[in-house]
Amino acid sequence: MRIVTWNVNSLKARQPFVEAYLDEQSPDVLCLQELKLQTDKVPTEIFEARGYDVAVHGQKQWNGVLIASKLGLQDVLCGFNDIEQGQSRLIAATVGGIRLVNVYCPQGQSAQSDKFAYKLRFYDELLRWLPGELQANSTTALLGDLNIAREARDIFDERRFAGQPSYHPKEHERWDALLDLGLVDVCKPWLAPGSYTFWDYRGGSWQRDLGMRIDHVLGSANFAARCRDARVVRQWRKDRDADKASDHAPLEITLSTNELKG
DNA sequence: ATGGTAGCACGGCTA
Numbered sequence: 571m572r573i574v575t576w577n578v579n580s581l582k583a584r585q586p587f588v589e590a591y592l593d594e595q596s597p598d599v600l601c602l603q604e605l606k607l608q609t610d611k612v613p614t615e616i617f618e619a620r621g622y623d624v625a626v627h628g629q630k631q632w633n634g635v636l637i638a639s640k641l642g643l644q645d646v647l648c649g650f651n652d653i654e655q656g657q658s659r660l661i662a663a664t665v666g667g668i669r670l671v672n673v674y675c676p677q678g679q680s681a682q683s684d685k686f687a688y689k690l691r692f693y694d695e696l697l698r699w700l701p702g703e704l705q706a707n708s709t710t711a712l713l714g715d716l717n718i719a720r721e722a723r724d725i726f727d728e729r730r731f732a733g734q735p736s737y738h739p740k741e742h743e744r745w746d747a748l749l750d751l752g753l754v755d756v757c758k759p760w761l762a763p764g765s766y767t768f769w770d771y772r773g774g775s776w777q778r779d780l781g782m783r784i785d786h787v788l789g790s791a792n793f794a795a796r797c798r799d800a801r802v803v804r805q806w807r808k809d810r811d812a813d814k815a816s817d818h819a820p821l822e823i824t825l826s827t828n829e830l831k832g
Numbered sequence: 833a834t835g836g837t838a839g840c841a842c843g844g845c846t847a
Contacts, residue, residue: 579847580839604847606840631840632847677847685846717847770847772836814838817847 571641571666571825573599575785576806577674577715577768577818580606581634585613586813591806592620597822598640599665603674603715605634612636629658635674635714641666653695662703668793668825669707671700673714678735686735689717693744700751704790711789712753715768715818720745720755723763724783736784753788757823760800767802768818776807785821799824 574597578584581602592600600622605612609628617624622638627648635658637643644664654660662671676692679685696712704710718741719725731737749755757765766781775781789797800823807819 583839604839632845679846770836771838774836817838 571599571827572597572822573601573670573711573713573787573825574803574820574822575601575603575672575713575715575787576820577603577785577816579604579816579818581612581636582607583814584816585616587806587810587815589616590810591820592616592622595803595820595822596620599670600638601670601672601713602636602638603634603672605629605636606631607634609634625661625663627658627661629656633658633674635659635661635672637661637663637665637670637672639663639665650699651695653692659692664707667707667709669703669710671703671710671712671714673712673716675715675717677717678738678741681733681735681738686738689735690740690744693741693747697744697747697751700748700753704751704753708790709792709796711756711787711793712748713787715784716745716786716788717784718742718745718786719782719784724766726764726766726780726782731782736782748788752790754791754794756787756789756794756797757800757821760797761802765802766819767821769807771817785818787821787823793825796825797823798826 608630617638625646628634647662676689678689767785769776769781
């Protein structure tokens, strides 16, 4: 069972990539962030025509998340708390008995900005809400664009980002609090240092491999125990013909289908 | 070198 998380930076602009990805990679579950489309503008037919059920939590212009699944979708939840203030940043669904919480966390702009304070409050509310999800389903993952690089190995230059959003001590506190809930960074054991998931469009960051690992899968113990592989699918960060790539690459994990057989 | 590029939506914001 393969689950992919991918910040597509506009599903409208990235539709050719997403359709090609479904055809060539055929994941069982695809969690997308930054649709930048309101719900009724999302081309759900590109998923349905390929045998996926799809749940969408869209928003005009910014944010927006969806889950597409070949294994059905139960108990879909769009949004979790008033902290979202109308921003569509979280969608959850149960897929094959696994609870997936697909999130696009705020980016934070600069450490002095209101947006950074909002990012921290968003995480605080997420931390208060998640225990209920974890209690309701022992096989749960929080995945998506968390906009946090936790360690030096996850960022191309930690000195340059010291005290900046994506690598700020206050964000690292929130990350550690997520682990204190029992969540595990399930990709880390499978990824070499420098396995980035995001490269800024500016400054030739992709060409120079100046990236960050900010897309993650944080799983409960039962979820982590079933993980058999994780990889960043870098070729989908490259432009294809006339089509521009997203600034994020897909992150794919493979789970055993049965927790007992491994 | 406080720039650079992309997307949305058509000026400026967000990332």
